Amino acid sequence: MDQHPDLGILGRTELFRGAPMAALQDAQAASFRKRVAPDEIVLRQGDVATNLYVIIVGRLRAIQTTADGQQVIVRYLGPGEVAGYTALSGGERHPGTVIAVDDTHLFGWTESAIKDVMRKHSSIALNAVALLGERYHEMQIRLRELSTEKVEQRIAHTIVRLSQQAGRRTARGIEIAIPLSRQDLAEMSGTTLHTVSRTLSAWEEQGIVSCGRRRVVVSDPQKLLSVTEEV
Amino acid sequence: MDQHPDLGILGRTELFRGAPMAALQDAQAASFRKRVAPDEIVLRQGDVATNLYVIIVGRLRAIQTTADGQQVIVRYLGPGEVAGYTALSGGERHPGTVIAVDDTHLFGWTESAIKDVMRKHSSIALNAVALLGERYHEMQIRLRELSTEKVEQRIAHTIVRLSQQAGRRTARGIEIAIPLSRQDLAEMSGTTLHTVSRTLSAWEEQGIVSCGRRRVVVSDPQKLLSVTEEV
């Protein structure tokens, strides 16, 4: 009996990890595929939440936009992660916009399809609970950081998180494998690109990071962590 | 055939709403009860997450504490809401502390008990997904507010949210039915008690609110909303 090659991929994603074969087969059967080019919008803040996606390869960015056009980067999404959780949780509309960073391949489901799968296979529903719990937890920590820390610490925390999430060991240190402008870092840390630029310059002088255009390499992760802990 | 009186209460909570009778019965059978006095700790940040609670009557407050003792108020929890979601989502330890505001009655479950119920009754698992999705959504909005808004707007948003969540119509306006010190409002808005005090004084002069010791009444909700929208 042949197995569909998608099943192995699905089985390693955060939503389907550990699910029985029957569940993976049902999920696969109900799925469609989608491919997006860099800067293409996957789903738009305020639109009705009809679809759920799981990233196969590539990277997306989830943002929140204010009425006057300011942006906040909620998180980056990588392979195996869910985009468009609203279709899981039953919200009417997408709370934020998701946009492609790289050329990205996705599995997709309609809201009703994925809910059917969750209803039928409780392990997938439990995975959904786990994944949302983790994101909620992460947001609590960021809320605390934003409320209690000074800008320099927040930027340090942002970079520490990014290096764990998308870090690549190189000769010169841990390179963050996402193109990151100063503006992007500012939108993740709750500050301005100017302050980020100044901070990175200071760190570069101290040998903590080395960076270029849309690129950050952490040369001394230990020192960066100590910035995080300063009073 | 008699019905347990708890079933009606359970059926109106966010976790069990809309569940079939069999699910409610299983949940009720596995539950225990707990009662906490004001200021008593229900669960502690960093402790292993063994239990889940649902509030019957009363009110709790979920906080995050930093290493150096600063606090952030994540949210208030009222009747029907879940405390200790970590037992649902499978995290190892509680991300925050939950403490009683009023004398509070709770239903409780062990982690394994509530997970058994979710596995057996998918509608409850789906409710858990919905509830965590909503909280995640709320946190995204707060993150955006904290990143992009000035202090006065953030305090206004905090009070608007509280008045929706725990507002009581009175002759003088909408009274927030939670004892709220200036410090509490500061910990919800990401500022200091001094700034909150000054802001409330200014608003009182403009007839937007009237407040006393640990008490806030919104006299002009419309004006408060307009503060929220200022550039």
Add this chain to the structure above:
DNA sequence: CGGACTTTTGAAGTAATTCAAGGGGAGTGG
């Protein structure tokens, strides 16, 4: 009525934003 907690308000200090201007890379098109 005493004592602890909460709130208010002034004054000083400062971290970070805003304003402003210039410099550098990467890619494009001639």
Add this chain to the structure above:
DNA sequence: CCACTCCCCTTGAATTACTTCAAAAGTCCG
């Protein structure tokens, strides 16, 4: 291959919103 242009980044200087420091006045409860 060179020049041009568009972003992106950097850095000073001025400004400001908010915090911190400090002290006093209320308010509640036993």
